Amino acid sequence: SQTIHQWPATLVQPVGSPLSLECTVEGTSNPNLYWYRQAAGRGLQLLFYSVGIGQISSEVPQNLSASRPQDRQFILSSKKLLLSDSGFYLCAWSGDRGQHEQYFGPGTRLTVT
Amino acid sequence: TQLLEQSPQFLSIQEGENLTVYCNSSSVFSSLQWYRQEPGEGPVLLVTVVTGGEVKKLKRLTFQFGDARKDSSLHITAAQPGDTGLYLCAGATGNQFYFGTGTSLTVIP
Numbered sequence: 001s002q003t004i005h006q007w008p009a010t011l012v013q014p015v016g017s018p019l020s021l022e023c024t025v026e027g028t029s030n031p032n033l034y035w036y037r038q039a040a041g042r043g044l045q046l047l048f049y050s051v052g053i054g055q056i057s058s059e060v061p062q063n064l065s066a067s068r069p070q071d072r073q074f075i076l077s078s079k080k081l082l083l084s085d086s087g088f089y090l091c092a093w094s095g096d097r098g099q100h101e102q103y104f105g106p107g108t109r110l111t112v113t
Numbered sequence: 114t115q116l117l118e119q120s121p122q123f124l125s126i127q128e129g130e131n132l133t134v135y136c137n138s139s140s141v142f143s144s145l146q147w148y149r150q151e152p153g154e155g156p157v158l159l160v161t162v163v164t165g166g167e168v169k170k171l172k173r174l175t176f177q178f179g180d181a182r183k184d185s186s187l188h189i190t191a192a193q194p195g196d197t198g199l200y201l202c203a204g205a206t207g208n209q210f211y212f213g214t215g216t217s218l219t220v221i222p
Contacts, residue, residue: 032208043119043201044156044212051208090155100144100163100205104155 002027006091006105014113019064019078021108023091026072031093033074034102035066038088050074086112116140117204117213125219126192134187134200134216142204142211145178145185150199192220 003026013019025031032051036044046059048066056066063082067075074091091105117138126132136145144163148156160169162178162185169176173196175188185202197220202213 034210036212041199041215041217043117043215044203046209046211049208088153092155094208094210100161101146101158102203102210103158104148107153107155109153 002093002103004091004093004103004105006089006108008108009106010109010111012111012113013081015083016080019076019081019085019110021076021089021091021110023074023076023105024072025093028072028093028095030071031095033068034092034094035074035076036090036092038090038107040088044090048076081112083112086110117202117211119200119202119213119216121216122214123217123219125221128193128220128222129191132189132192132218134189134218135184136186136202136213137184138204138211139183140204140206140211141182142206143182144205145182146203146205146210147176147185147187148201148203150201152199156199156201189218192218194220194222196220 005024034049035047038044048058050056050068053068064078089108092102094102117136120135144161146161147159149159150156160176165180165182167178173190177186200216203210
């Protein structure tokens with residue numbers, strides 16, 4: 001069966017510090033991968049998605065970047081965090097053959113102080 | 114940007130009551146998903162509807178996809194406290210998913 005992991009679960013970082021959040025998927029190959037940010041009790045904002053290694057599409061201009069160094073690894077980064085980067089970050093995967101379902105990781109709660 | 118509006122945004126009901134949550138858009142989607150999310154956790158997929166007019170049932174939950182594939186509804190019969198959570202709809206087009214604004218449901222025992 002497929003599983004998706006995210007770490008860390010929670011993170012408190014000062015303004016101006018760098019960020020690296022990691023997401024890995026097991027049990028599937030060539031997944032589509034996604035990074036979302038969620039404000040409290042609200043819907044999800046798509047940040048980045050990737051259909052393959054090194055292929056990243058950005059949905060929203062921002063202080064963040066994403067990379068996909070391996071087939072099942074997706075990394076969200078920032079060189080200098082802003083207060084507005086605080087939020088709940090979710091990684092998700094979907095199949096690469098037109099499957100309609102997305103499966104989410106447990107999320108990372110980021111607080112920028 | 115393809116927007117999905119959910120209504121109501123917040124809903125607080127007594128155990129045993131029925132409720133309906135709506136998900137509306139002006140865009141056509143190839144499929145639509147419903148998710149349920151607990152605080153501090155990732156959303157969990159409940160159902161996917163693909164065909165216009167399709168109806169799916171999951172125990173006390175009934176999901177319907179609009180004939181034009183632009184909207185959907187979620188009906189819960191005899192709500193229970195365990196149904197409490199954030200309900201999210203998401204429309205799929207190609208490799209992208211567009212999430213609704215969310216409905217926060219609280220079922221009071």
